Amino acid sequence: MNSNDIKTVKTLLETSKSIVIVPHKNPDGDAMGSTLALCKYLNSKGHTATVIAPNEYPHFLKWLPGHEDVIIYNATTQKAIEKIENADLIFTLDFNHLSRTGDLEKVLATATAEFIMIDHHQQPADYAVVTYSDTRMSSTCEMVYHFIDALQETAHIDADMASCLYTGIMTDTGSFRFPSTTAVTHEVIAKLIAAGADNANIHRHIYDTNSYTKLQLLGVALKNLKILPEYKTAYITLSQKELDDHNFQKGDTEGFVNYGLSLEGIIFAIIFIENKSEGIIKMSLRSIGDFSVNEFARTHYEGGGHTNAAGGKSDLSLEDTITQFISILPRYKDKL
Ligand code: 5GP
Ligand code: MN
DSSP states (O other): OOHHHHHHHHHHTTSOOEEEEEOOSSOOHHHHHHHHHHHHHHHHTTOEEEEEESSOOOGGGTTSTTGGGOEETTTSHHHHHHHHHHOSEEEEESOSSGGGGGGGHHHHHTOOSEEEEEEOSSSOOSOOSEEEEOTTSSOHHHHHHHHHHHTTOGGGOOHHHHHHHHHHHHHHTTTTTSTTOOHHHHHHHHHHHHTTOOHHHHHHHHHSOOOHHHHHHHHHHHHHOEEEGGGTEEEEEEOHHHHHTTTOOTTTTTTTHHHHHTSTTOOEEEEEEEETTTTEEEEEEEESTTOOHHHHHHHHSSOEEOSSEEEEEESSOHHHHHHHHHHHGGGGTTTO
């Protein structure tokens, strides 16, 4: 953050404020970890801060300190609207455009509060008085640490906040293995462990709380995995029926796409997941190296994200989505 932005933030936080903190729709570990850590920090400074998530978050995050107080917009809509209407300040975390909040966008767009964005996605929209955007960052959780550091307040990071921040850095870096993991990321992690983040337990909560039906669904996904060697591409499909047959719960398919990328020689992996209630096919895209799935998702799937991890959607049927996907690939032959 530059010194002007730090000054603006300090001035805004000088007096006690009603603050709302918003993660993106379908919040992941980084979105929930960063919002909950910032929420606890702001409350400890005498503000009244609340996290309002657009919709539900996965079961494997339902141990994060403070998660019980999160307001879910699409479940308790009126309460969320009142909070947003009465807020002086709104932090938006882990997304670059208000449309990433789904139906909550229309409420945020008419809010009178000032906005502060903290985010590491490409092409940030221009709606905030302070836009702390850095695409080189491993995670928004790492940025929240730097944000608190810029306010010279890291001494306020307690074990709960440290656990939340550790969680998001761990999940967004694929457990510290993606190229976005830097020496500074590890320095932050060291400080979070020193502040009380219980790394082994956090890992267990996130990765070792699978249900039997989720592992069976993974089996189906792996059976459905297809390889297109000439494009160094692998894709997985999951139909609504396959999800229903395995008691699908939010978050169950998280990480499945990475299995495609674990194949030797594959640099582009994608999973197509049918969502009958929303009438869409939701996809997660991953790549290794220079091939930008951010651009691919923006061009073809009304989506976006990072160079090596992005998401998007299609309004076609699952079958037609796959046919269309395969027909697009020749255009990318020289990049794949
Ligand atoms: P995931 O595939 O894990 O849901 O998301 C990968 C990355 O892409 C995350 O950074 C996420 O925020 C972003 N992302 C996922 N879905 C969408 C989408 O529909 N639109 C945009 N712009 N970004 C997305
Ligand atoms: Mn993130």
